[in-house]
Structure formats: structure tokens, C-alpha cells
Amino acid sequence: MTLLLALITGLFYAAGIYLLLRRSLVKVIFGIMFLGHAANMLIFSTGRLTKGAPAFVPEGAQALVEPFADPLPQALILTAIVIGFGLQAFAIVLFRRSFEELGTDDVDAMRTTDRIDGGES
Amino acid sequence: MHSLILSTSSRYLLVLLQLFSVFLLLRGHNEPGGGFAGGLVAAAAYALYFIANGVEEARRVFRFEPLTVVVAGLGVALASTLPSILGGMEFMQSVWGNTGIPVIGKVGTPLLFDVGVYLLVLGITLKIVFSLAGEDEP
């Protein structure tokens, strides 16, 4: 199971980076999403996969006994998902607006602010 | 695209999903659920309604401006820290009521915080959905 999770995480990273390197903004946003999910799955797998084990100290005991579940990674992932959700939603709105204003979604065409004579203000 | 089946069923689903979202919100402290999940379900209910009936109709049914809900949510969440400040405890320490209320269960500042999160998530999600759907400002 851990191996499967590791493979999927790696696949997500690869897909994310590949899409991020494409010229179309639509693919870029998909790449960013994949990268975010890959990072979340990475955190998930670092919490160690335990099945049916509680995260609490049993009654009468002084400390946790193996195997126990670690709830913190899931809290971290939840936070990261919320944040990623907000950022990606904004990015989608922004990319759509810039497609409408600039008339292109090709990142190679977006060079005016980099040019010395460009970006007249 | 208008589907009669979807638009009819979405009207009933809207109510049911809202009830379910409140259920999730209230059981969240000790069981799976909570303000975030509840808020998302509530927002999904309106999103479904918008898909079935269009954005104008969904706005009308929601009644509030999504940003107002966001403000209310943040305000409630911040207000839940007040008892700890006024009571001279550590910042954000939870304060619980002594007796539980039937159905809702024990009441305390964490529940208040959760209600704030619920409203915040609902408001932000709908703001995003509505502004992506309509052609208004970002």
C-alpha cells in the first residue's frame, strides 16, 4: 500500500511538472493543481499508514503504543487543501481574465513586461 | 442547457443538503465533519442549484451577498476568541458550557469557531462559484 502511494505521488509530481512546462495557461493551472495534490499525498504518506489504530492513549496507559495513527498530517493536509483551493480558484479567475484581456493563453506571447522598451506606463 | 429533472430535483436537494451540512457542522467536534466539511456541502448545494437553474436564480435563492457571509464568518470566528481574552486565559483557550443542549450537544467556543468556519467556507466558495459563472468582477 505504501509502495502504491509512493508511486502515485511520484506520478503526480511528474505530471504536475510536465504540465507546468507547457505553454498553455490551462495546462499550467492543471500542473499547479497536480503539484499541490502530490505535496498533499507526500505529507499523507509521511504520517505512516496505519489501519484501524486509534490516535489516543488507551485508558489506563501512560503513553501511546504502536501501532497508532498520527492525526497531525491529516490536519496539515486539510489546511493545505483549503489554502490550495483558494489560490487555485484565484489563479483560474486571473488566467481567464488575462486570456480575455491579452487575447492569448500562450505564455510565450506574454513578453511585454520583460522587455526593456515594453511595459509602457 | 436546461434539464427539467435536474432543476426539479435540485430544489429538494437544496433543502436536504443544507440540513445535512448543519448535521455535519454539529457533529464535527468529536466525529468526522465540522465547519469546513459542512460549509463545503452547503456551498455545493447552491452550486448544484446554480447548475440546474442558472446563476441569477441561485443568487436570488441564496439572498445574501457572499462577501457579507465571509465577513460574518470571520467575525464569528474572531468572536470565539473573546471569552479566552476576557477571562484572562491563554489566547484561544476553549471555554465550554456546563450543560449540554439536546440535539446540539455541548456548547462552547470551539463550536462558535466552527460556525465561523462554516460561514466563511460557504461565503468564499459561493463568491468563487458565482464570479466564475457570471461575467462580473473577479
Next chain:
Amino acid sequence: MNLLVALPILLPLVTALVMLPFRERPGVQRGLGLGASLAQAAVAVALLSRVYAGGILTLQAGGWAAPFGITLVADLLSAVMVAATALIGLTTSIYSLGSIDREQERFFFHPLMQLLLVGINGAFLTGDLFNLYVWFEVMLISSFVLLALGGSPRQLEGSVKYVTINLLSSAIFLSAVGILYGVAGTLNMADLSARLPMIEQRDLLSVVAVLLLVTFGVKAAIFPLFFWLPASYHTPPVAVSAIFAGLLTKVGVYAIMRVFTTVFTGPESEAIFRILLWIAPLTMVVGVLGAAAQYDLRKLLSFHIVSQIGYMLFAIAIQSPLAIAGGLFYIVHNIVAKTSLFYISGIVRHKSGAFQLKKIGGLYSTEPLLAALFLVSALALAGIPPLSGFWAKLMVIRAGLESGHYFVTAAALAVSLLTLFSMTKIWNEAFWKDDPGVVSSTDEAHGNGRTALLYLPVVMLCGVIVFFGLSFEPVYELSARAAGQLLDVESYRNAVLGGGL
């Protein structure tokens, strides 16, 4: 209970919240913004003096003891950064009164500015690596919206670049945090610094260190990760680009400083410092050479941001107490001088109608006060005595010589000459030469006629620059103590973890 530590975060958050319903009442928003910035300054001064007198302050949210809860820590370094943020927040809220138009205010300029300050202060005060990520994102989301405020095509193009690179760096940060948690089992900075030396998987720790350097490096615009900065910082309204120029990159530098001295203490941070010793001169040189080619005022200044970051990296990489003190002083000086220069660029635009140096001129005769203020800020940036930049550079260069990094020190001196050359170029083109009369002399689009409100913040910042320069002793004292405290990881750990564990 140390609520004071949380106030720099809570105050702007509450202000933003109260502002939001007043979308159609800009007067109320302006008043609230100004009032909140003044209160923020008072809070920052109180925090700084309490930390200076009584040592590190901590706040454990919810009463959950570290390392289990959310911890806020204010040591001298954090307190100084919060104070600098408050100063820039105050001046920007004054400057925006005279420069932000009605339309931008309707798109929540004032609440977003407060939200930006929430994120920046949170990043300075947090004692937990994951919370640092969260505060970064708070800062980012408000900076995204501020950058696109108004939505002209150029702004959108700049925003696309800024947003994409920052989302990428967020994903890298998150991955680093995930691996670190898997290795160490904690993310509290104090707890990490105690546990990391005992961890056997050193390879993984090296990976984490490099990933963190990359992600903070993107934020701080170090070589070779700086390309987004000159591509986007010249597009938004001047008030926005000024606060970005002053504060955002320094949050990245602060994070590098904090993580590689407090959290990583072993061979990993030494390796990072060896890398930084290469990156620092490259950042300085590339930045200043990029600036030499530019004729757009704000773009030129944007490249100088990059160049100045190199000095701070150099100071961090040396790691001696003098270098850290110098680096801290350099950060504060640079925040003040850079923001002031960006404000000035806005006034230049307001008075002469363009940012393009070739199209403007003659400001020396028409605006002597502006010329004087520009000279103070520009010479401070270049490091001319007796202004603040001179002392900051002197400390860094002295530390460089003492530690035997002659090559980097030489680069730093050469770059400071080139900086002076760049500033002279602005002086010659904008102030000295005759107005070529290409553009109409006043520009109604920028500013709303309240020119005094544009000048006031620049005068305040120039006052700070001169004050730093003339009364160097107490400033040195403060930064030396902050550096001493930063390098004494043991006391940080004890303050956060309470000496137990």
C-alpha cells in the same frame, strides 16, 4: 498571557474585517486604515521595547504547550521586523490616500492592504514551520489581488508570472514541510532545532534544506530565481509596488535567516551558507547590471531590489555576530530606503507624466524638495556616509573582511559603485537634464491632487534614514543584541519549550 505577541496579527485582521462592509464608503475605509496603522505602530513599539527589556516573548494558542500547539514567538529579530512592517504600513496608508483612485478602493484596496500586513506579521512572528507556510499563503493571496488591482493588460501579464512562480514555490515548500515532518516528527522550530542533530537520515535533511532554500529564494528573489520580480513589480499602482518592494522580498530573507540559524544548525546549514556565498555576489552583480540597462524608473528600482538582496544573503552566509547584526540592519535600512524610492517614483510620475527616464526631466528646477528627498534615499541606497546605507554596508563588508571572504567583499564594493552609477543616471535623466517635453507635464491618471499626502511619507522615511545615519550607536546596539539572540539557539529553545522536555 502575552496577547501583545498576537496583536500585530489580530489588529490588521480585525481592521480588514470591519472595513469590508464599507465598500461604498471609501472615507470610512481610509480613516480605519490610517487609524489601524497608527495603532499598529504603537503596538510594534510596545512589542519591541518589551522584548528588548524582557527577552523572548511567546504565546501558545489555546494554552496547548509547545511543541503541540500553535506557537507565536517574538524575539528581537521578529520584533524589529514587525516594527519595520508597521512603519511601512503607516507610510503606505498615508501615501495611498493621495494616490489610490476611487475604482481601486472599490476593489477592496484598503482591506487587502491590511490582510497583506496580517500575512507579513504572521510570517515574522510564527514559531512553527507549517504556520510559516500558512502565513506565506495569506500574504500571497492578498498580494495576488493587489497586484492585479485595476486589471490593465500589463498588470494581468505581470500577475500571471508572479502567481505561477509563487504557486510553484508554495508546492515546493509544502513538499519540504512534508518530508521534514516525516523525518523529524515535529514542525515546531524550537523543537526541530533540538531534534534535528539526532536524526540519522542526513540525506533527507539535505534535501529539505535545499528545497527550503529554493522556496524562500523565490520569495526573496535571489539569483537565479528572481526573474519574476522585475517582470511584475512595475505594473501595479505605486502604493502597492512600494510596499511589495519594501517588505515582500525581505520576508523571504527573514525566512532564510530564521530557518538556517534557528532550525538547521548542523552540516546542512553550513552547506547552505557555502551555496549562499556563491549566490550572494551573483545576485548583487546580476541585479545591478540588469538595472544599468533599464530606463523605466520602477523597473530600474526593481532590479536594485534584487541587487540589494545579495548583500543580505552575504551577511547571512558569513554567520558571525557582526555579520548577522549588519544583515539585520541592512534589511531594515533597505526596507526604508527602497520604499521611499518607490514612493518618489510615484511622485515623479505624478509631476512629469511618465516613468520613462528618457521622456522626463527638469524636476530639479520645478521640484527641489523632491530632488532633495531623492538624493537622500538614493545615496543611502548606494551607501554614502553619513546615511543609513553606509553603516549597513560598512558592517557587512567589515564582517566579510574579518571572515576572509575577500572575493565576495570586493564584489560588494564594486556593486555599490555601480549602484551609485545607477542612481546618478536617474538623477541626470529625471532631475538634471531639461524637460524634453515629450509628455504633458502633469498626469491626472496618477494621484488625486493631494500632493502633500504623497510627500509626507517620503519625508518620514527620509527622516528615518538620516536618523539611522546620525545616531548609529543605539541602532547598532539593537541589531547587535538581536544578532546575539538569534545565534543563541539555546535561549530561543528554552523560551518556547519552557526549558522542559
